[in-house]
Amino acid sequence: MTRIAIVHERFTEFGGSEAVVGEFVETWPDAQVFAPIVAPGGVREPVREVHDTWLSKAHARTGGRHAPLLPLVPRELRRLPLRDFDAVVISHHAFATQAALATDAPVVAYVHSPARWAWDREFRAQEAGGRAGQLALAALGTLAKRGELRAVPKLTHVVANSHAVAERVTDWWGLPASVINPPVQVSRFTPDASVPREDFFLCAGRLVPYKRADLAIRAAQRAGVRLVVLGEGRFRAQLEEIAGTETTFLGATSGEMLLDMYRRCQALLMPGIEDFGIVPVEAMACGTPVLAVGAGGSLDTVRPGVTGEYVPAGSDDEVVAALAEVMREFRSAAYDPAKIRDHADTFAPEVFRAKMAATVADVVRGR
Numbered sequence: 237m238t239r240i241a242i243v244h245e246r247f248t249e250f251g252g253s254e255a256v257v258g259e260f261v262e263t264w265p266d267a268q269v270f271a272p273i274v275a276p277g278g279v280r281e282p283v284r285e286v287h288d289t290w291l292s293k294a295h296a297r298t299g300g301r302h303a304p305l306l307p308l309v310p311r312e313l314r315r316l317p318l319r320d321f322d323a324v325v326i327s328h329h330a331f332a333t334q335a336a337l338a339t340d341a342p343v344v345a346y347v348h349s350p351a352r353w354a355w356d357r358e359f360r361a362q363e364a365g366g367r368a369g370q371l372a373l374a375a376l377g378t379l380a381k382r383g384e385l386r387a388v389p390k391l392t393h394v395v396a397n398s399h400a401v402a403e404r405v406t407d408w409w410g411l412p413a414s415v416i417n418p419p420v421q422v423s424r425f426t427p428d429a430s431v432p433r434e435d436f437f438l439c440a441g442r443l444v445p446y447k448r449a450d451l452a453i454r455a456a457q458r459a460g461v462r463l464v465v466l467g468e469g470r471f472r473a474q475l476e477e478i479a480g481t482e483t484t485f486l487g488a489t490s491g492e493m494l495l496d497m498y499r500r501c502q503a504l505l506m507p508g509i510e511d512f513g514i515v516p517v518e519a520m521a522c523g524t525p526v527l528a529v530g531a532g533g534s535l536d537t538v539r540p541g542v543t544g545e546y547v548p549a550g551s552d553d554e555v556v557a558a559l560a561e562v563m564r565e566f567r568s569a570a571y572d573p574a575k576i577r578d579h580a581d582t583f584a585p586e587v588f589r590a591k592m593a594a595t596v597a598d599v600v601r602g603r
Contacts, residue, residue, distance in 0.1 A: 237266065238264075238322045238323060238597075238600055239266075239320065239321045239322045239323075240264040240266070240267035240268075240321060240322065240323055240324075240325060240596070241267065241268050241269075241270060241318050241321040241323075241324045241325070241339075241341075242257060242260045242261065242264070242267050242268070242269045242270065242324075242325050242326075242327070243269075243270045243271070243313070243316065243318070243324060243325070243326045243327065243332055243335040244257045244269065244270070244271045244286075244326075244327045244332065245271065245272070245273075245309065245313075245327070245328070245329065245330060245331055245332045246271055246272065246273040246274070246275075246278075246302055246309070247271050247273070247274045247275060247278035247279050247283075247286060248273060248275045248278050248295070248300070248302045249275075249278065250278070250280055252348070252418060252512075252514050253327055253329055253348050254278075254280070254283075255418070255419065255421075256327055256346065256348070256397075256418055256419065256588075257269065257283060257327050258280065258281070258282050258283055259419045259585055259588055259589055259592075260325055260327070260346075260592070261282045261283050262282055262585070262589060263589045263592055263593050264325075264593075264596075265282075267325075268285075268287060268321075269283055269285065269286045269287065270286065270287045270288075270316050270318070270335070271286050271287075271288055272288065272289045272291045272292075272308075272309050272312040272313060272316075273288065273289075273291045273292055273295050273302055273305065273309070274286045274288040274292045275292070275295055275296075275300060275302075276296075287316075287317075289312045289315075289316075290312075291305050291308060291309065291312055294308075306330075306331070306376060307376065307379060309331045309334075310331050310334045310379065310383045311334075313331060313332060313334035313335045313337075313338065314334050314335070314337045314338050315338065316335050316338045317338075318335060318338045318339035318341070319338070319339055319340065319341075321339065321341050322341055322342075322600055323341055323342045323343070323344065323596055323599060323600050324336065324339050324341050324342070324343045324344070325343075325344050325346065325592075325596060326343060326344070326345045326346065327346050327348070328345050328346065328347050328348065328350075329347075329348040329349055329351070330351045330354075330380050331351075331380060331383055332345075333345050333383070333384060333387035333388075333390075333391060334383050334386075334387055336387045336390035336391055337386070337387060337390055342392040342393075342599045342600060343390055343391050343392050343393075344391075344392060344393045344394075344395060344595060344596050344599055345391050345393070345394050345395065346395045346397070346416075346592070347394055347395065347396050347397065347401055347405055347413065348397050348401070348418075348511060348512075349397075349401050349404060349511045350384055350401075350404050350405060350408050350409060351377065351380040351381065351384065352404070352511075353373060353377055353380075354376070354377030354378070354380040354381045354384075355377075355381060355404070355408050384408075384409060385409065388409050388410065388411060391411065392599050393414070393595065393599050394409075394411050394412070394413040394414070395413060395414050395415070395416050395592070395595060396413040396414070396415050396416075397415070397416070397417060397418045397511060397512045397533075398415060398417060398511060398512045398532070398533040398535075398536045399415055399535060399536055400509075400511065400531070400532045400533055400535065400536075401413070401415075401511050401512070401533075402414075402415050414595065415536075416588060416591045416592060416595070417512060417536055417537075417583055417588070418512055418514070418583075418588065419583065419584070419585035419587075419588035419589070420514055420517040420518060420521070420580070420583040420584070420585075421518075421585065422517065422518070422521040422580045422581055422583060422584050423584070424491070424495075424518075424521075425495060425498060425518045425519075425521035425522045425580075426521065426522060426577075427499070427521075427522050427523035427573045427574075427577055428499050428522075429573070431496075431499045431500055432500070433500060433501070433502055433568050433569070434500045434501065434502070435461070435462060435502065436461070436462035436463065436464050436500075436501055436502065437452075437456065437461060437462065437463050437464070437501055437502055437503055437504075437505055437527075437563060437566075438463075438464050438466065438497050438498070438501035438503070438504050438505065438519070439452040439453075439463060439464070439465045439466070439504075439505045439507070440465075440466040440467055440494065440497070440504065440515050440519075441466075441467050441515050442467055442468070442469045443465070443467050443468060443469030443470070443471040443472045443475060444469045444470060444471050445471055446508055446509075446510075447469075447471075447507075447508045447510075448507040448508035448509075448555075449465060449467075449471070449475055449507065449508075450471075450474070450475055450478060450507075451507040451508075451552060451555050451556055451559065452465075452505045452507045452559070453465070453475060453478055453479050453480075453483050454478065454552075454556045454560075455505075455507070455555075455556045455559035455560040455563060456480075456482050456483055456560075456563065457479075457480050457482060457483075458556060458557070458560035459559075459560040459561075459563040459564040460482070460564070461482065461563050461564065462482050462483075462484070463482060463483045463484070463505075464483075464484050464486060464497060464501065465479075465483060465484065465485045465486065466486050466487075466488075466489050466493075466494060466497060467487070467488065468487055468488045472485070494518075495522065498518065498519045498521075498522040498524050499522050499523075499524070501524060501568075502525075502566055502567070502568045503524065503525045503526060503527050503544065503563075503566060503568060504516060504519035504524055504525075504526045504527070504544075505526075505527050505528075505559070505563075506526055506527065506528035506529065506534055506538075507528075507529060507555065507559065508529070508532075509529055509531045509532035509533075509534075509549065510532050510533045510534070511532065511533050512533035512536065512537070513528075513532075513533040513534060513537060516528065516534065516537050516538065516544075517537055517580050517583045518580075520537070520543050520544075520576045520577070520579060520580040521577060521580040521581075522573075522577075523573025523574070523576045523577050524568070524573075524576065525543060525544040525545070525568055525571045525576060526538050526543060526544035527544055527545055527547065527559065527562055527563065527566070528544060528545075528546055528547070529546070529547055529548075529549050529555055530546030530547065530548060530549060531549040534546065537583070539579060542571070542572075542575055542576070542579065543571070543575070543576045543579050543580075544571070544576075545562055545566075547559050547562055
C-alpha cells in the first residue's frame with residue numbers, strides 16, 4: 237500500500253482549498269494529514285485527524301489571528317515528519333511547498349496559486365489596507381517568494397487548478413504544470429424548470445477587493461438593470477456607498493437562498509479575475525449562464541455561447557462598459573440549461589479524485 241502524506245498550510249477557516257484537502261482524504265483514506273496551524277473547528281469531515289505544530293497553541297493565544305504567525309510557518313513546514321512516506325501531496329497557496337524540503341519522497345504540489353500577493357505588486361496594493369499594510373504584506377511577500385523558489389527543485393510534479401495558474405507557475409517558478417480543476421459539489425445545485433427566471437442579475441461571493449463586485453454594481457447602474465449582491469466581507473461598506481437603488485445587498489445567506497437565487501437570476505456575474513472560481517460552476521450546475529471577464533479561471537469554466545459569455549479584460553471603465561452592454565440585452569432563455577448543467581458535471585468531485593489519483597500513481601511509478 238502506498239503511504240501518502242497530505243500537507244496543507246492551515247486549518248483556520250473553511251474554504252475552497254480546505255475542500256480540496258477533503259477530496260485528497262477521500263482519494264487516499266489512509267493518508268496522514270499535516271498542517272502547522274489547526275484552529276478549533278477548523279477541520280471538517282472527511283478530514284478527521286491533523287498532525288499540527290506548536291503554532292496551533294500560539295494561534296489560540298493570538299485570539300484566532302493567523303496573520304502574525306505566518307512568518308513562522310515556513311520553518312515549521314520544513315520540520316514536518318515526512319520522511320517515511322512514498323509520496324507527499326501538498327495543497328499550496330503561499331508557503332506549503334516548503335514541506336517538500338522535509339522529505340526525499342516524490343512530491344506532487346497542487347497549486348491553488350503561487351502567492352499572488354507576493355509576485356503581483358498590483359494585486360498586493362489592492363489587497364493591503366493603507367501604507368503600513370502594504371509594507372507588511374511586501375515583507376511577507378519577499379519571504380513567500382524566496383520560499384517558493386527554494387522549494388522548486390524538490391517538486392516532482394506540479395498540478396495547477398486552472399490554466400491561468402499554470403501560466404503563473406511557469407512564469408514565476410520556471411516549471412511546467414498540468415491542470416486539474418478543483419472539485420465543485422455540483423450535486424448540491426440543480427436546475428428547476430418550475431422556477432421562472434426573473435429580471436435581475438446575481439453577484440455572489442466574499443465581498444473583498446479582488447472579486448470586483450464594484451464593477452458589477454457600476455455595470456448594473458449603467459445598464460439600468462437590477463442586481464442582487466450576496467455575501468459579506470470587508471469591502472461591503474465601500475460597495476454600498478457606490479450602489480444605487482437598482483442594487484440590493486442580502487448579506488450572508490443560507491445554502492437554500494443561494495440555490496434559489498441561482499435558479500431565478502438571469503445570469504451570474506463574474507467581474508473579477510479569479511484563480512478558478514467555484515461560484516460560477518455552482519451557478520452553472522443550476523442551468524444558469526455566467527457573464528465573466530475573459531481572463532483567469534473563467535477561461536476554464538465558461539464556454540461562450542453555451543454556458544455564458546465573456547467580456548474583454550481591460551481597464552475598469554472598459555469592463556464596466558462591456559458588461560453593461562451585454563447585460564442590457566441579455567436573455568437567459570437563449571441558453572440551454574441542460575447543456576449548462578452537463579458542463580458543470582465535468583467539475584464534479586469524482587472527476588477530480590480520479591485525475592489526482594492517476595497523477596500521483598504515475599509519479600510514484602516514476603513516469
